[in-house]
Amino acid sequence: MKPWQEILSLKSTKVLILIVVGLLFLGLPLFASQYVSYLMLTFFAYAVMVLGLNLLFGYTGLLSFGHAFFMAIGAYTAAFLTGKFSILYMEVILVVAVIISSILAALIGAICVRYIKIYFAMLTLAFGMLFYTFLLKFYYLTGGDEGMRVLRPYLLGFNLSEIPKMQYLTRSYYIYTLVILAILTFVMWKIVSSPFGLCLKAIRDNPEKAEYLGVSVKRYRWYAFIISGAYAAIGGALLAPAIGQVDPGLTYWTHSGTLVFMTLLGGFENFFGPLIGGVVYIFLQDKVMSLTTYWRFIFGAILAFLVIVAPGGIAGVISSLVKKEKGGE
Amino acid sequence: METIVSIIFSGVFNASTLFLVAAGLQVVFGVQKVFNLACGSFYALGAYFGIVVVKSFVAGGFPKPLFIVPLIGAGLLLGFIGPIVERGLIKFVYDRDETFQLLLTFALVMMIEDVIKFIWGTSPQTTGGIDLIYGRINLFGATLPVYNLIVILCSLIIAALIGYILLNTKFGRIIRATADKKEMGEALGINMKMVYIKVFTLGTVLGTLGGALVIPATAVVSEMGVELIVLAFAVVVIGGLGSMKGAFIGALIVGVLKSVAISTYPELEMLTIYIIVIAVLVIKPQGLFGGSKV
Numbered sequence: 169m170k171p172w173q174e175i176l177s178l179k180s181t182k183v184l185i186l187i188v189v190g191l192l193f194l195g196l197p198l199f200a201s202q203y204v205s206y207l208m209l210t211f212f213a214y215a216v217m218v219l220g221l222n223l224l225f226g227y228t229g230l231l232s233f234g235h236a237f238f239m240a241i242g243a244y245t246a247a248f249l250t251g252k253f254s255i256l257y258m259e260v261i262l263v264v265a266v267i268i269s270s271i272l273a274a275l276i277g278a279i280c281v282r283y284i285k286i287y288f289a290m291l292t293l294a295f296g297m298l299f300y301t302f303l304l305k306f307y308y309l310t311g312g313d314e315g316m317r318v319l320r321p322y323l324l325g326f327n328l329s330e331i332p333k334m335q336y337l338t339r340s341y342y343i344y345t346l347v348i349l350a351i352l353t354f355v356m357w358k359i360v361s362s363p364f365g366l367c368l369k370a371i372r373d374n375p376e377k378a379e380y381l382g383v384s385v386k387r388y389r390w391y392a393f394i395i396s397g398a399y400a401a402i403g404g405a406l407l408a409p410a411i412g413q414v415d416p417g418l419t420y421w422t423h424s425g426t427l428v429f430m431t432l433l434g435g436f437e438n439f440f441g442p443l444i445g446g447v448v449y450i451f452l453q454d455k456v457m458s459l460t461t462y463w464r465f466i467f468g469a470i471l472a473f474l475v476i477v478a479p480g481g482i483a484g485v486i487s488s489l490v491k492k493e494k495g496g497e
Numbered sequence: 498m499e500t501i502v503s504i505i506f507s508g509v510f511n512a513s514t515l516f517l518v519a520a521g522l523q524v525v526f527g528v529q530k531v532f533n534l535a536c537g538s539f540y541a542l543g544a545y546f547g548i549v550v551v552k553s554f555v556a557g558g559f560p561k562p563l564f565i566v567p568l569i570g571a572g573l574l575l576g577f578i579g580p581i582v583e584r585g586l587i588k589f590v591y592d593r594d595e596t597f598q599l600l601l602t603f604a605l606v607m608m609i610e611d612v613i614k615f616i617w618g619t620s621p622q623t624t625g626g627i628d629l630i631y632g633r634i635n636l637f638g639a640t641l642p643v644y645n646l647i648v649i650l651c652s653l654i655i656a657a658l659i660g661y662i663l664l665n666t667k668f669g670r671i672i673r674a675t676a677d678k679k680e681m682g683e684a685l686g687i688n689m690k691m692v693y694i695k696v697f698t699l700g701t702v703l704g705t706l707g708g709a710l711v712i713p714a715t716a717v718v719s720e721m722g723v724e725l726i727v728l729a730f731a732v733v734v735i736g737g738l739g740s741m742k743g744a745f746i747g748a749l750i751v752g753v754l755k756s757v758a759i760s761t762y763p764e765l766e767m768l769t770i771y772i773i774v775i776a777v778l779v780i781k782p783q784g785l786f787g788g789s790k791v
């Protein structure tokens with residue numbers, strides 16, 4: 169084993185790397201352009217969503233094709249509270265988003281977790297599309313396909329409406345979102361390494377055995393579904409002020425597919441994989457879109473490649489390379 | 498009475514093309530166990546290609562009323578993408594988890610959407626009302642376009658053909674056997690590779706044919722593929738995954754429901770369909786005809 173690999177495998181080193189990455193993200197607006205910082209901001213919001221999605225997909229083995237539903241719940245919560253009720257406190261928005269999404273996830277999850285694999289995917293897709301048509305057709309309530317504006321929320325009680333928009337987004341709101349992402353990443357880490365998280369993995373690998381060992385499979389799947397839904401809603405609520413306008417497209421089934429794509433791109437078998445996938449997806453999409461209007465074709469080809477050749481995603485490729493080198497010693 | 502007839506008629510017309518796409522979905526799911534999200538994209542491809550063929554047919558000075566012949570030809574011809582997609586992509590994931598198969602077909606959806614945009618652009622296109630050349634007919638007091646009747650008839654003939662193939666030919670028996678137990682088919686010395694190619698091509702053709710047939714009566718838009726897959730999905734869930742009978746009844750239910758909702762409470766159009774889908778999944782997840790294979 170090479171010395172750097174030895175260092176890399178230490179737990180304290182991993183924590184150190186995380187802190188360095190976190191600080192880099194924090195300092196990014198100081199040396200990067202506003203545009204890059206803005207993209208990074210959208211990544212933070214998506215990162216929260218895919219963290220939640222992967223609790224279902226990577227850890228519990230359930231592929232949700234309707235997870236955009238919960239992110240839209242969060243996003244529309246932000247739009248409703250700021251636009252219709254003039255509640256501008258971001259903390260209130262986040263709490264309300266968590267409450268609404270948890271209740272909905274508990275109800276929907278109670279139905280969905282009775283099924284696995286393709287039936288689970290289809291059922292979640294149907295719920296996502298149900299909400300899509302609701303948003304689209306009840307326009308007097310939701311603004312229809314034009315959607316709703318999201319007003320600039322107060323952060324920690326501070327009214328920041330005097331600051332220019334991009335500065336607000338790439339400085340104050342950027343840091344705010346990053347801190348929430350950091351907290352939620354830590355919480356998710358605790359969840360997956362807790363006995364609860366281990367039970368989920370046991371369910372994923374062998375549900376019959378888990379049931380035999382006294383784990384209530386459906387109940388645990390249900391818990392995972394609720395946590396996952398709440399995470400997606402927080403992500404959606406964080407994304408809404410950044411994009412400034414929410415529309416039904418947020419919950420269309422192809423958008424759910426995008427979330428799964430990010431997770432797979434980074435690697436669903438690795439805790440940090442979805443986060444890597446999220447950041448790569450957003451910056452790659454930006455780059456490819458600037459080169460060609462046919463970015464979907466290229467992304468479709470990438471997804472096909474991932475599924476066929478590298479289902480472990482970026483994290484999977486890296487870890488297999490590291491292993492290979494270790495084996496060569 | 499008059500309105501009821503025309504509502505049901507337009508529902509059955511919806512159902513006839515929906516059935517074709519859903520049948521394509523079912524046959525591939527039955528044999529390969531792959532849920533093909535891209536069947537909606539095949540439908541869109543068929544529609545765009547249908548327009549091209551009909552327009553050049555008319556421009557070539559051929560008699561207009563015969564346009565349905567090249568239209569069907571266009572749908573059938575597009576089947577050539579079936580083997581390409583099957584050999585180029587799908588065959589790699591037969592032994593993989595269902596979720597990855599689903600994601601691969603999602604990748605296909607993304608790619609085909611851009612292929613369509615690349616070739617035909619993003620603005621809606623029509624055949625310019627060529628379907629009206631057949632005129633209208635009075636049935637039970639309602640005036641109905643004859644072309645739509647022809648499409649319904651075509652769809653019924655295809656349904657009968659599929660039924661015949663499945664029940665009475667060697668190929669049909671192989672399909673039903675492999676749908677039940679893949680290993681059995683292999684053990685009996687059947688060339689599974691060829692079966693897979695043929696079945697996937699059949700699934701593709703049903704999709705492209707559905708798209709081609711529907712197009713004279715409506716306009717193509719680039720989102721029609723991703724929109725249709727959701728409907729086709731509703732059809733197979735209601736009817737039961739993998740069942741042809743299910744595709745037939747499911748298409749009728751979804752098609753008629755859609756047209757009833759549009760003419761009474763347009764807001765509820767898709768909402769009612771999804772509610773039924775969810776209700777079916779909750780009460781009878783195998784669908785109305787699930788369990789009876791293909």
